Amino acid sequence: MLQQLIDGFGTALTPTHIAMAAIGVLLGTAIGVLPGIGPAMAVALLLPVTYGLEPTGAFIMFAGIYYGGMFGGSTTSILLNTPGESAAVVAAIDGNPMARQGRGAQALAAAAIGHFVGGILGTIALVVLAPVIAKHAVDIGAPDLFAIMVLAFIAVTSVLGGSRIRGVASLLIGLTIGLVGLDEMTGQQRLTFGSLHLADGVDVVIVAVALFAVGESLWVAAHLRRTALQAIPVGRPWLSRADLKRTWKPWLRGPLIGFPFGAVPAGGAEIPTFLSYVTEKRLSKHKDEFGKGAIEGVAGPEATASASAAGTLVSMLTLGLPTTAVAAVMLAAFQQYGIQPGPLLFERESSLVWGLIASLFVGLTLLLVLNLPLAPLWAKLLRIPRPYLYAGILFFASVGAYAVNADIFDLLVMFVIGLIGFAMRRYGLPVLPAIIGVILGPAAEQQMRRALQLSDGSLSGLVNTPFAIVVYVIILGIVFFPVLKRFLPSRPAEAEPKDKVDV
Amino acid sequence: MTTTWLKERSELGVSVGLVVLGVLVLTDALSIPTDFAQRGPVGPKAVPILVGSLLLIVAVLLARDVLRGGKGEAEGGEDIDLAAPADLRTVLVLCGAFLANAALIGLVGFPISGAILFWGAAYALGSRNLGRDPLIAAGLSVTTFLIFDNLLGVPLPGGPLMEVF
Numbered sequence: 001m002l003q004q005l006i007d008g009f010g011t012a013l014t015p016t017h018i019a020m021a022a023i024g025v026l027l028g029t030a031i032g033v034l035p036g037i038g039p040a041m042a043v044a045l046l047l048p049v050t051y052g053l054e055p056t057g058a059f060i061m062f063a064g065i066y067y068g069g070m071f072g073g074s075t076t077s078i079l080l081n082t083p084g085e086s087a088a089v090v091a092a093i094d095g096n097p098m099a100r101q102g103r104g105a106q107a108l109a110a111a112a113i114g115h116f117v118g119g120i121l122g123t124i125a126l127v128v129l130a131p132v133i134a135k136h137a138v139d140i141g142a143p144d145l146f147a148i149m150v151l152a153f154i155a156v157t158s159v160l161g162g163s164r165i166r167g168v169a170s171l172l173i174g175l176t177i178g179l180v181g182l183d184e185m186t187g188q189q190r191l192t193f194g195s196l197h198l199a200d201g202v203d204v205v206i207v208a209v210a211l212f213a214v215g216e217s218l219w220v221a222a223h224l225r226r227t228a229l230q231a232i233p234v235g236r237p238w239l240s241r242a243d244l245k246r247t248w249k250p251w252l253r254g255p256l257i258g259f260p261f262g263a264v265p266a267g268g269a270e271i272p273t274f275l276s277y278v279t280e281k282r283l284s285k286h287k288d289e290f291g292k293g294a295i296e297g298v299a300g301p302e303a304t305a306s307a308s309a310a311g312t313l314v315s316m317l318t319l320g321l322p323t324t325a326v327a328a329v330m331l332a333a334f335q336q337y338g339i340q341p342g343p344l345l346f347e348r349e350s351s352l353v354w355g356l357i358a359s360l361f362v363g364l365t366l367l368l369v370l371n372l373p374l375a376p377l378w379a380k381l382l383r384i385p386r387p388y389l390y391a392g393i394l395f396f397a398s399v400g401a402y403a404v405n406a407d408i409f410d411l412l413v414m415f416v417i418g419l420i421g422f423a424m425r426r427y428g429l430p431v432l433p434a435i436i437g438v439i440l441g442p443a444a445e446q447q448m449r450r451a452l453q454l455s456d457g458s459l460s461g462l463v464n465t466p467f468a469i470v471v472y473v474i475i476l477g478i479v480f481f482p483v484l485k486r487f488l489p490s491r492p493a494e495a496e497p498k499d500k501v502d503v
Numbered sequence: 504m505t506t507t508w509l510k511e512r513s514e515l516g517v518s519v520g521l522v523v524l525g526v527l528v529l530t531d532a533l534s535i536p537t538d539f540a541q542r543g544p545v546g547p548k549a550v551p552i553l554v555g556s557l558l559l560i561v562a563v564l565l566a567r568d569v570l571r572g573g574k575g576e577a578e579g580g581e582d583i584d585l586a587a588p589a590d591l592r593t594v595l596v597l598c599g600a601f602l603a604n605a606a607l608i609g610l611v612g613f614p615i616s617g618a619i620l621f622w623g624a625a626y627a628l629g630s631r632n633l634g635r636d637p638l639i640a641a642g643l644s645v646t647t648f649l650i651f652d653n654l655l656g657v658p659l660p661g662g663p664l665m666e667v668f
Contacts, residue, residue, distance in 0.1 A: 035581035052655030080581065165568055166575050169521060169561045175554050176528055183547035190551060191531050214601075216580075221593045221628060225584040386582055388639065391624035394597070398604050398620060399647055402613075403657045411605040415598070422594075427514050428575025445550045457544025 001131055008354030011056060012362050017355065020057045021363040022370075024064020029371060031065065032072020033378045034389060035080070039069030040325035041212040045393070047205040047333055048400040055337045056352050060359040062333060063313075066326050067119055067363055070269070070305050071371060074111045075378055078104060078298070079231045087269035087305045090277045094290060094297030099232040101293050108375050109237035110299040112368060114251050118303030119364040121255040122262070122310025127357060130346070133318040137343035142451035143462050145320075145342075147471035149444035152321055154475050155265035156433045163428065170429040173420065174437020177202055184446055197409040202417075204332040206401050207438045210414040211431050212325075213397040215421020217390045222422075224386060231382040237375050247299040250280050254303030262311025268324045269308040273301040310360070317341055317353060320443075328435050335439075514575055518566040525558030596627035612662015617644035 011017060031042040042065050049058060073088035078095035091111060098107040157167030180191040181201025192198040239247065254276050261272035280300040281290045290297055315321040320342040322328035334341050339349055346353055371378070401414040424431060448462065455461020463469055509515075532551035577585055600623025607616035621640035630636055651657045 048651075048657065049655060051657050052651075076581065163568070163573070163575065165561060165564050168557075169517070169565060172521070172554060172558050172561060173524070176524055176558070179528070179551055179554065186547050188535055188547045190535065190547060191528065193531075217624075218594050218597060219578065220580065220582050221597050222589040222591065223583045223585055223587055224590070224593065224628060225582050226587075226629075385630060387625040387628035387630035390582075390628055391600075391621045391630075391640075392643070394601055394624050395617060395621045395643065395647075398601065399613075399617070399651065399659070402608065402659065403651065406658065406660075408605050408609060411601075411608075415601060415605070418601075423517065423520070425578040426575075426589075427517050428577060429517070448550075449545045452545045 001127070004131075004350060004354045005127060005358060007351065008356075008358030009361075011351055011355030012060065012358035017057060017060050017359060018362060020061045021064045021359050022366050024061035025068040025363050025367045025370065027061075028065035028068020029072040029075075029367070029374075029378060030068075030381060032069035033075050033381045034072075034384065035076060035382065035386075037389075037393065038073070038212075038325075039066050040208075040329050041216065041393075042069055043326055043329045043333070044205070044208040044212045045396050045400060047208065047329070047336065048403040051336075051403060055334075055339065056355050058333065058337075059330070059352065059356045060363070062330055063356060063360055064363040064366075066309055066330075067115065067306060067360070067367055069326075070309055071112060071115045071302075071367060072378065074115075074298075074302055074305070075108060075375070076382065078107045078111065079234060079379055080382055087273060087308075089270065090273040090301040091298055091305075093277065094292070094294045096232075097291070097293035098295065098298065099234065103293065103295075104232055104234035105237045105375075106239055106243055106295060107298050108234060109239045109372065110243065110247050110295050111302040112237060112371050112375075113239070114247070114254065114299045114302035115306040116364055116368040117251040118255045118258060118306035119310060119367075120361065121252070121303075122259050122307035123357065123360045123364070125255070125259050125307075126310045126314050126360075130314050130318050130357075133314065134343045134346040137318055138347075140343065140467055141465065142447045142454065143465055143468045144471070146444055146447040146451055146462060147468040147475075148319060148321055149440050149447065151471050151475050152265045152323075152436060152440055153433075153444075154478055156436050158478050166427070166429045167433050170424060170431065171433035171437045173424075173429075174207075174434035175441040176437075177207055177417070177434075178438045178441030184442065185449060197407065197413075201442075202413055202438075203404050203410065204335060204439060205404050206410055206414050207417055208329050208332055208435060209397045209400050210417035211421040211424075211435055212329075213393050214414060214418025215425060215431070217393050217397075218418060218422040219425040220386075220390055222426075224390075231379055234376060234379050237372050243295055246284075246286070246295050249283075250276075250296045250300030251303045253279065253283075254300045254305075255307030258304035258307030259311040262308030262323065263314045264311075265315070265321060265323050268312070269305045272304045272308050276300040276304040306364075313360075317345055317356075318343060320345075322436060322439065325432050325435060328432070328439050331439055512569050514569045515566055517575075518562045518569070521558050521562035521565065525555045525562060528555035528558060593627050593629075597624055600624045600627060608660060610662070613659040614641075614645050614648045615662055617647065 031037045074091040077088040077092035078099050081096040095107040157171050257276045258272045280296040284296050312323050312327045316327040322331045401410045451461045532548050600620050604616045604620035618640040
């Protein structure tokens with residue numbers, strides 16, 4: 001494994017790949033800072049480059065965008081008090097008061113170093129765990145894979161967002177889009193309405209760009225804030241000795257919370273960053289400062305966010321299971337190259353995977369080195385005129401969609417799905433289940449049919465392995481948890497933490 | 504009463520959309536011929552039938568939720584002001600700019616149609632700088648064309664403008 005990692009560094013440290021990592025990190029940060037664009041939309045908009053780049057370079061760039069986007073998002077939170085993406089919500093709670101008190105530089109430094117520490121620790125965990133998981137997962141068969149995908153569907157609709165029924169609706173919309181095209185086993189047409197254009201199915205790139213970029217632009221257009229929010233000007237980030245003393249422990253604790261959450265379906269960074277915030281508040285000697293500019297409240301959650309990104313990559317690479325929107329879009333990029341992430345990826349595409357992992361270390365280091373001096377510049381990006389920003393998003397979305405097949409029909413498909421994305425935002429249907437449905441739906445169907453083929457049509461073929469049974473038990477737990485909760489005696493859960501805090 | 508009642512429950516439209524989608528998926532699934540060699544016990548119909556049925560069920564459940572006062576929470580964001588009413592005119596002009604690109608790209612080539620898209624979209628979103636806007640639009644469009652065409656090897660239609668060079 002160590003040898004493979006060293007080989008990976010050999011791949012990652014070539015001039016081209018260092019350049020790709022640097023581009024990714026810079027682009028990711030810029031995009032994360034830019035309001036309205038999250039890392040998922042950024043990777044989606046850049047999917048067309050997969051037609052021109054070799055896979056290793058492309059993924060090195062995407063990984064840089066992922067980490068860079070997380071850091072950029074927290075910059076927006078701190079300086080503008082409106083998080084660019086969900087992972088950075090918590091950073092605003094204390095980061096923005098810090099900035100208003102003239103301690104924006106310290107807040108940004110706590111965030112930047114937190115991302116570095118969290119990312120490095122998370123990536124080390126990825127190096128250690130991913131090959132082990134991949135090795136054990138090599139033996140899993142069609143029923144197990146199908147069970148994992150069902151888990152992903154259920155988790156993404158149940159755990160996130162306020163309304164299950166709207167989550168399920170979104171998932172079904174995604175599954176329906178995934179059905180379009182020729183059935184992979186029999187070659188029969190489904191939902192093509194006789195159109196040759198639709199026989200190949202709807203390209204995942206188009207769906208991703210349409211839902212994330214076009215839908216978002218139209219939605220913003222409907223409610224564009226006429227008076228742009230004012231960003232707080234900031235100097236070069238730095239930390240005093242007293243700040244360091246308060247931040248180093250949160251930096252190290254964050255990854256412990258973030259990494260596992262990133263790896264489980266529908267985990268993402270929202271829940272762990274919040275948990276990290278609560279933990280730091282409990283453990284801090286400066287509880288009264290929380291909410292008014294406690295530096296621990298920035299350091300901990302930011303380290304957590306980056307570590308969760310590493311955790312996300314574990315499930316994406318070893319099981320082909322996307323747990324966040326970015327991972328889902330990256331999975332789509334793998335599919336563009338005809339590479340199937342999963343247990344076999346570490347055997348078949350060893351140099352790609354290890355090059356990618358090594359480049360994460362390179363990217364994180366670049367992120368730290370570049371972002372500390374560049375922070376004042378990033379802050380200026382917040383002043384971009386919004387008409388140009390969203391016009392630019394639509395522009396690049398169109399370029400991307402057209403580049404897929406050089407076909408105007410794709411632009412029209414993107415428009416229609418973009419309108420769906422608009423309606424989903426209007427009526428509170430989350431976008432993530434739809435994109436997971438499009439990407440995993442066809443694969444799930446294939447695994448299910450393969451499993452049933454082996455069992456000769458008996459439904460027991462779906463549950464004939466211990467692994468699959470365990471997964472279904474977890475699924476049942478998630479599905480019936482709200483029902484169960486009603487019957488459980490209501491424990492005085494609120495009383496418990498209070499006693500422990502005042503130590 | 505009826506119009507405000509409907510306006511407050513416009514989310515029922517989502518239910519209607521889901522029903523339409525469900526019926527579409529089901530009718531399409533049922534029209535798939537299964538007479539010829541089917542590999543495996545589960546054919547191409549099973550999943551569409553499942554998805555279509557679930558769509559209908561979810562549509563009903565969603566309608567029930569809305570009628571009981573449930574509401575989907577509109578998505579917020581940095582540049583989004585949910586307090587203001589939806590500005591559908593902006594959205595329509597934006598859609599127009601987008602479709603103009605689709606209509607024109609084959610005729611006049613990407614450098615021109617892309618510039619129209621950018622300028623139109625910026626105009627729709629409230630930018631009225633008649634000197635700067637078209638310049639940025641043209642610059643962005645031509646640069647993108649050159650990068651995609653030359654560096655990435657992804658051909659975009661150049662149109663008559665590029666044939667001059």
